[in-house]
Each structure stands twice: as C-alpha cells, then as structure tokens.
Amino acid sequence: DFGKLMDPIADKFLILAAFLAFVRMHVVENWMVILILGREIIVTSLRIFALNKGKVLAAERGGKHKTVSQMVAIFTILGFIIFKESLDKRSQWSQPIEIWWKCGIDILMLLTVGLTLISGFSYLWNNWKLIHE
Numbered sequence: 531d532f533g534k535l536m537d538p539i540a541d542k543f544l545i546l547a548a549f550l551a552f553v554r555m556h557v558v559e560n561w562m563v564i565l566i567l568g569r570e571i572i573v574t575s576l577r578i579f580a581l582n583k584g585k586v587l588a589a590e591r592g593g594k595h596k597t598v599s600q601m602v603a604i605f606t607i608l609g610f611i612i613f614k615e616s617l618d619k620r621s622q623w624s625q626p627i628e629i630w631w632k633c634g635i636d637i638l639m640l641l642t643v644g645l646t647l648i649s650g651f652s653y654l655w656n657n658w659k660l661i662h663e
Contacts, residue, residue: 545601548604552604557607606635
C-alpha cells in the first residue's frame with residue numbers, strides 16, 4: 531500500500547522538476563506546466579483523502595499512459611537541448627532549425643497536456659463516489 535501511494539508521488543516530483551526547469555529555459559510554455567501541476571495536485575489530494583478514509587487508490591491505466599507521455603516529452607526535450615548545444619558549438623545551429631524543433635516540442639507538449647487532463651478527469655470520474663461519501 532505504501533508503494534502504491536509513494537511511487538506515483540516520486541514520479542510526479544521528478545517529472546514536475548524537469549518541466550519546471552524547461553519553463554525556466556523557455557523551452558516549454560508555463561501554462562502547460564501549470565495544467566500538469568494542477569492535475570497532479572488534485573489527484574494526489576484525492577489519494578490522500580482516500581487514504582484518510584482507509585482506502586488506497588492505485589494508479590489507473592490512463593495515469594500510466596500519461597506518465598509515459600510525460601517521460602517521452604522530457605527525453606525529447608533533453609535531446610533537443612543536447613542537439614542544439616552540439617550544433618551551437620560548431621556554429622551550425624540556425625533559426626529555422628530552432629523553429630521546427632520548437633514546433634515539434636509544442637505539439638508533443640499539447641498531446642502530453644491533453645493526456646494528462648484526460649487521465650485526471652477519468653480518475654476523478656472513477657472515484658466520484660469516494661468524493662461524495
């Protein structure tokens with residue numbers, strides 16, 4: 531039961547730390563990370579609420595897909611940063627390359643935010659009875 535609660539929380543901290551760093555680096559839009567953070571706060575609060583009632587809410591399939599999409603986004607963004615740094619050192623980085631990469635990152639993040647919100651709504655929907663008890 532402890533692992534069911536703490537494993538997702540540890541994942542959330544690592545993922546949110548990466549996204550917050552990307553916001554500071556101006557690679558990811560802050561509103562995207564705010565939505566992700568909001569979903570994580572709500573779902574974690576629901577888990578703690580359930581725990582206080584003696585129930586343990588395990589991660590759902592949608593949440594696992596959300597986590598995978600977030601990790602793919604993080605690794606893609608890290609790849610972009612490494613790629614940019616390596617080309618910058620050789621003066622081969624250009625504005626058109628950056629525009630294409632930024633567009634790709636934005637699309638990937640939109641998909642990630644979408645999955646994050648869908649999984650959050652699904653989690654709330656599936657645990658609605660617990661909320662109203």
